[in-house]
Amino acid sequence: MYYGGIEAGGTKFVCAVSDQSFKIIERVSIPTSTPDETLKQVFAFFDQYQLKAIGIGSFGPIDVNVDSDTYGYVTSTPKKGWNNYNFVGAIKGRYDVPVAWTTDVNAAAYGEYRKGEAQLSNSCIYLTIGTGIGGGAILNGEIIDGFGHPEMGHISVPNHPNDPFEGVCPYHGNCLEGLAAGPAIEKRLQKKAQDLDKTDDFWEIEAYYIAQALVNYTMILRPEVLILGGGVMKQEQLFPLIRKAFKEIMNDYVVTPDLETYIVSPGLVDDAGITGSLLLAAEKAI
Amino acid sequence: MYYGGIEAGGTKFVCAVSDQSFKIIERVSIPTSTPDETLKQVFAFFDQYQLKAIGIGSFGPIDVNVDSDTYGYVTSTPKKGWNNYNFVGAIKGRYDVPVAWTTDVNAAAYGEYRKGEAQLSNSCIYLTIGTGIGGGAILNGEIIDGFGHPEMGHISVPNHPNDPFEGVCPYHGNCLEGLAAGPAIEKRLQKKAQDLDKTDDFWEIEAYYIAQALVNYTMILRPEVLILGGGVMKQEQLFPLIRKAFKEIMNDYVVTPDLETYIVSPGLVDDAGITGSLLLAAEKAI
Numbered sequence: 390m391y392y393g394g395i396e397a398g399g400t401k402f403v404c405a406v407s408d409q410s411f412k413i414i415e416r417v418s419i420p421t422s423t424p425d426e427t428l429k430q431v432f433a434f435f436d437q438y439q440l441k442a443i444g445i446g447s448f449g450p451i452d453v454n455v456d457s458d459t460y461g462y463v464t465s466t467p468k469k470g471w472n473n474y475n476f477v478g479a480i481k482g483r484y485d486v487p488v489a490w491t492t493d494v495n496a497a498a499y500g501e502y503r504k505g506e507a508q509l510s511n512s513c514i515y516l517t518i519g520t521g522i523g524g525g526a527i528l529n530g531e532i533i534d535g536f537g538h539p540e541m542g543h544i545s546v547p548n549h550p551n552d553p554f555e556g557v558c559p560y561h562g563n564c565l566e567g568l569a570a571g572p573a574i575e576k577r578l579q580k581k582a583q584d585l586d587k588t589d590d591f592w593e594i595e596a597y598y599i600a601q602a603l604v605n606y607t608m609i610l611r612p613e614v615l616i617l618g619g620g621v622m623k624q625e626q627l628f629p630l631i632r633k634a635f636k637e638i639m640n641d642y643v644v645t646p647d648l649e650t651y652i653v654s655p656g657l658v659d660d661a662g663i664t665g666s667l668l669l670a671a672e673k674a675i
Numbered sequence: 676m677y678y679g680g681i682e683a684g685g686t687k688f689v690c691a692v693s694d695q696s697f698k699i700i701e702r703v704s705i706p707t708s709t710p711d712e713t714l715k716q717v718f719a720f721f722d723q724y725q726l727k728a729i730g731i732g733s734f735g736p737i738d739v740n741v742d743s744d745t746y747g748y749v750t751s752t753p754k755k756g757w758n759n760y761n762f763v764g765a766i767k768g769r770y771d772v773p774v775a776w777t778t779d780v781n782a783a784a785y786g787e788y789r790k791g792e793a794q795l796s797n798s799c800i801y802l803t804i805g806t807g808i809g810g811g812a813i814l815n816g817e818i819i820d821g822f823g824h825p826e827m828g829h830i831s832v833p834n835h836p837n838d839p840f841e842g843v844c845p846y847h848g849n850c851l852e853g854l855a856a857g858p859a860i861e862k863r864l865q866k867k868a869q870d871l872d873k874t875d876d877f878w879e880i881e882a883y884y885i886a887q888a889l890v891n892y893t894m895i896l897r898p899e900v901l902i903l904g905g906g907v908m909k910q911e912q913l914f915p916l917i918r919k920a921f922k923e924i925m926n927d928y929v930v931t932p933d934l935e936t937y938i939v940s941p942g943l944v945d946d947a948g949i950t951g952s953l954l955l956a957a958e959k960a961i
Contacts, residue, residue, distance in 0.1 A: 512821040535798040535897035605830040611821035
């Protein structure tokens with residue numbers, strides 16, 4: 390008996406099968422195209438195995454409200470064919486097994502909580518900073534979902550005093566994502582983040598925005614670990630700059646763990662999401 | 676057998692005794708002076724009853740970490756005699772009963788969750804806006820406490836375009852509390868909130884700050900109800916202004932309950948905190 394995991398991203402799907410100790414037996418990466426084309430390949434992969442349960446960490450927004458008629462759907466997305474798509478329904482139509490369903494970042498947070506940087510803690514936030522910004526939180530072993538899943542990238546943060554940029558979020562202009570995600574960096578500087586010099590002054594501005602967000606998350610949730618992943622965070626020079634800005638903004642107001650262990654990169658590196666999906670499959674199978 | 680509740684505020688303590696259906700039998704209000712003087716009156720009140728458990732919702736910051744050596748203490752406060760004061764220890768020294776211990780706003784959130792505006796919901800936030808700003812959150816019936824209790828009033832929010840005010844928070848300057856609590860209003864306008872005309876243009880600025888905060892809480896926690904209490908919120912003209920600003924800032928990005936039922940005043944009016952303290956006493960007694 391195996392567990393199946395799907396890390397469903399906007400660009401690619403990572404599918405994996407693990408044994409009951411969560412060792413990955415096989416994995417495959419599938420480009421995200423239309424639902425039909427993508428799922429054809431997902432099915433071809435999973436059909437090889439006798440699965441006990443499947444866990445999905447999906448790009449969003451998605452409906453995670455179990456009382457809703459559209460639970461299990463990807464909701465409003467510009468991605469062709471996926472708008473209002475019954476993802477869980479399609480998987481359940483093929484495999485008669487329990488299906489765990491959450492966001493990609495919630496799955497990553499859960500992976501880090503159980504097997505990564507937060508495995509000795511009761512709580513964590515996983516924030517991805519890449520094409521967009523999104524976050525998931527675990528508190529006392531539970532994924533935080535209220536009326537829906539969080540959209541932590543769309544909080545309001547003040548502009549840096551030396552950054553008049555008006556932001557690129559089509560909904561909120563200069564929300565966190567509008568100011569600090571990859572497309573905001575590119576629009577502002579006419580360069581991709583990875584092409585920017587690692588000593589460029591801009592990184593202090595980027596770190597300031599991320600630190601503001603981390604201070605806000607800390608004030609609201611008081612998590613034990615803040616895990617930062619995603620493409621932009623491959624710029625490792627950001628970590629000391631973020632810790633420095635966090636310390637300045639927080640100004641010792643509330644106690645946090647030592648910042649070296651509080652603000653960290655994912656212990657599972659790029660496998661937080663798929664690992665979390667497999668772990669959630671196992672939870673669902675109980 | 677009775678439950679005892681203490682709503683320990685910076686200005687006054689409200690103590691109450693209820694029966695097992697949480698009907699308040701007797702209550703007393705005691706001015707907050709030194710711990711010795713205040714607790715002498717608290718003891719005189721509770722000594723009259725055979726208590727099964729006591730719940731405390733305290734002004735903060737307080738230590739709520741059960742693994743900490745200073746669990747049950749009021750920590751760093753300028754209030755005379757209360758700095759590093761073992762509050763739970765003093766109560767337990769007098770009464771050999773279980774003692775529930777949380778912040779005043781967590782207790783108020785719990786009161787509203789069980790008996791007030793959120794009694795039909797799984798989650799809520801209670802925010803008080805008065806001399807300071809503080810918030811407590813309930814998710815799936817549990818008070819949100821991670822590494823410590825939240826300090827929701829100290830999040831960063833952008834200044835209103837027409838409000839250059841630099842804020843009064845001694846730690847963060849223009850954080851939410853620094854911009855929007857009572858002392859910030861008074862410093863900015865040289866008038867107390869209650870002396871300001873109800874049609875003054877300033878209320879739109881005040882509503883804008885509160886709405887920014889509510890949008891941030893929504894993006895991070897997705898609660899089902901946002902309950903606004905405290906002295907400043909006695910200005911009822913704020914509610915429609917806050918809902919309007921919330922709608923504009925959120926810009927339909929995530930689904931919320933209808934704003935008339937989402938952003939509300941406390942169903943228990945001024946009794947949210949003491950009711951929550953009594954309910955938490957009962958939880959502790961189980």
